[in-house]
Amino acid sequence: MARLARDHGDPALLAFIGQLVEDNSLEGEAAVVARKLLEKGATKLTADERVLLEQEVIEPYITACEACDSTPSWAEMLHVYDTGLCAKCFNKLEGVEVPAVRPDWMPLPAPPEEDDDTIAGLPALAPVDA
Numbered sequence: 001m002a003r004l005a006r007d008h009g010d011p012a013l014l015a016f017i018g019q020l021v022e023d024n025s026l027e028g029e030a031a032v033v034a035r036k037l038l039e040k041g042a043t044k045l046t047a048d049e050r051v052l053l054e055q056e057v058i059e060p061y062i063t064a065c066e067a068c069d070s071t072p073s074w075a076e077m078l079h080v081y082d083t084g085l086c087a088k089c090f091n092k093l094e095g096v097e098v099p100a101v102r103p104d105w106m107p108l109p110a111p112p113e114e115d116d117d118t119i120a121g122l123p124a125l126a127p128v129d130a
């Protein structure tokens with residue numbers, strides 16, 4: 001797998017880590033170091049914290065697209081982590097599959113209740129003059 005640049009001050013990486021923090025995806029020390037990075041900046045991290053950041057925050061989330069094997073940008077990383085596909089492949093597959101699986105089994109929307117009430121409320125089978 002291609003190794004991503006590891007500038008811990010990279011705005012795209014910080015946005016990615018910010019998303020992890022926001023989603024409460026990090027626990028324990030990983031969450032603490034991630035928050036410190038976001039609040040104080042990369043230069044304030046100790047060497048140990050940088051290692052922990054790499055091992056506990058960044059590495060676990062680095063993944064490649066299952067379809068095209070590309071390593072996504074940080075902006076796309078969580079999408080690939082969640083779906084297994086980069087946005088390009090995801091959209092390509094979406095475009096093909098969504099109409100195909102438009103389910104026949106999906107029930108039609110129920111008719112509005114008020115129609116039933118109106119019918120039920122009518123005088124029973126008033127004679128119809130032809």
Ligand SMILES: [Zn+2]
Pocket residue numbers: 065066067068069070085086087088089090
């Ligand atoms: Zn892809």
